[in-house]
Amino acid sequence: MPGRHSLFWKLIVGLALFCLLIVSLHVDLDKRVYEAMSTLSMSSRQALTHFAEEAETAWKQQGTAGLDRYLRDLREREQVWAMVVNSDHQSLSSQPLGPSDLLRLDFVRSLDQKVGRPGGRPTFYVPFSDGNIRLVMELPPRLDPRYYQAQWEFVVQKVLPALLAILLGTLLYRLFIAPLVILRRQANTLSAGDLSARIGPPVAARKDELGELGRAxxxxxxxxxxxxxxxxxxxxxxxxxLRTPLSRLRVAADGESDPLVLRQRLDREISIMQRLVGNSLELAWLDSERPQFAREPICLVQLWDMLVEDACFETGWSNQQFQFEVDERCLVAANLTSLAQALENLLRNAIRHSPPAGCVRLAGELEGEYWHLRLIDSGPGIQVRYLETIFEPFARLDSARPGDGGFGLGLSIARSAIALQGGRLWAQSPPGSGLQMHVLLPAGQLAEQTV
Known part of the structure; x- marks a missing residue:
């Protein structure tokens, strides 16, 4: 089922509102147009009333002859049938009423009545000032409110729906197509080599599928x-x-005459380059591929014992110089191989920067669903401004922390490996203490696990 902010619901609601708008506007405008065309406008009523006043003036001032001249002029000017009659339906002009004229008088209507069906020529009466005599005449075409009925029907039934459809298309374009145009433009920019291309907040801030696409x-x-x-x-x-070992190789090849010494030098420099290239490739692989390691519950104390055993063999330190201050029931959810390599890099770094008689401690506690571990060495620590620098590739602070080697890749590899397992690695250097490496790892389920 689509989510609450899905485009599906926006489209459904938009189309429903559009249909309701079309229907309501059509019904409302049809009703208004019908009402406007079914009765005389105020200007039409005033015009008919003016005709009656002119006829009354002609009747009072010039009698029947004047009335005849006015009616003849009115008929020719407006192209309508017109008569002046009294309350008994008798003509006051010299022209008598014929049968068709008498029939017309049966269907006359006042100015406030409806015009009638389209196509007809309605007959209206306008009383004189005395109320007994009236001017009866057909409605002139120019005063007929139905004169523009066809045009109004065309506007209501054709033009208005077209304009609303254009409005709907514009809204749909802004809602659906415009974000895709932005996405296409930025994708083309990205493919052209501009890696700074971004969709930006106008699209990425949306909560629907297009917003998810923009954020992705x-x-x-x-x-x-x-x-x-x-x-x-x-x-x-x-x-x-690589320039340093290669330079040493060139110097050795040019100046060393003893084959045995030259061979030893070659073996040493080649081993250095192999480790350098191998670590670099591993770091690049972790950063670019971002592999999804299979996780399992790992007993931390068993992993620590294995790492300490290897460290004692490599450095000559005793077991007493490695202190484990974590609950022995500690289980972390991680990949065994990747986590072992990361902790081994951290442990070697701590040993390298601790005095020969120093110690390395692993402490930690459970914080919610994560184990917060701290690997603390006995060295002098580092300045606060270098706490992030040490995790950069090939970063070595030999002037700040005396050491005897390394390429500056171990901490970078450790941070990447821990991050890919849902954890986090950072450093702190409190005054009067050695460097502290903080490791945050997801807690594992309680289960027996052998390392």
């Missing part, structure tokens, strides 16, 4: 722009990092 386009464009910029920077930094 903006998200895609932002991700594409970020990915391209990220990969360009990664490629630039990678090329810069």
């Amino acid at each position: 386009f903006d998200h895609m464009a932002e991700r594409l722009e970020g990915t391209v910029a990220y990969q360009r920077r990664l490629l630039r930094d990678l090329s810069h990092e």
Whole structure:
């Protein structure tokens, strides 16, 4: 079923309102037009009354002869039948009433009565001032309210629906087509290489399907722009990092005469480049592909013991230098391989920047549906302005935190891997404490899990 803000409901409601508007306007205008054309207008009544006043004046001043001249002039001027009669239906002019004239007198109507059916020539009477004598005449065509009936019917039945249809089309265009035009224009701009193209609030702020499409386009464009910029920077930094081992190889090839020493140098530099390229490719893969890792409940204490065992073997630290201060029942929902690699990178970074006799602690507690973990080293910490810089690719703060190696990719890989599992990684460096790596991971269901 379409949602409350779906275009389906907007279209249904719009069409229903349009149909109701058409019907109501048609009925209302038909009624108004009929009423306007069924009775005489005020100007028509005044004109007929003026004719009666002129006839009365001619009768009083010139008698029958004057009345005859006025009626003859009125008939010729208005092309109508006209007579002046008394209350007994007797003609006051010299022209007597014939049978057809008497028949007309049976169907005369006052000025406030309706005109009658279309096509007819209604006959009206206008009384003189004494009330007994009246002017009886056909309604002149120029005073007939039905004279423009055909034009009005054409306007009401043809022009008005057409105008409303144009209005509906304009509204539908603004509602449905205009956002698609904006989307097409921005898509063409994006395909032309302008990665800053966005749909913007006019479309993206809508709550219907077109708004969802606009937001999806903006998200895609932002991700594409970020990915391209990220990969360009990664490629630039990678090329810069490769110059050092390549330069050493060239120097060794040109100046080293001992084959054994040269071979050892080659093995060392090639291993460095292999690790550098491998880490760079992994970081680019995580950022561009954004894989969906299969999650499972992982017992954190077992994973920690495995990582500590490997760290002790690699660095010579003792188990006592690694402290686990989390509830041993802690379960996190994550991908085992990806999470192990991320925590291993964090652990190696903490060991690298801690003194030989220092310690690394893993603390944490359950906060709602997430485990909030903190990996704390024994180093001097870093300045606040570098707390985000350390997560950038190839970022090394050797001057701020003395260390002995690394390409500056471990923390970037760890942040990307944790983010792809629904978690978050950030750093803090409180005064008087080592660097704290905060990890937020979804809690797993209570179940037995072996690492």
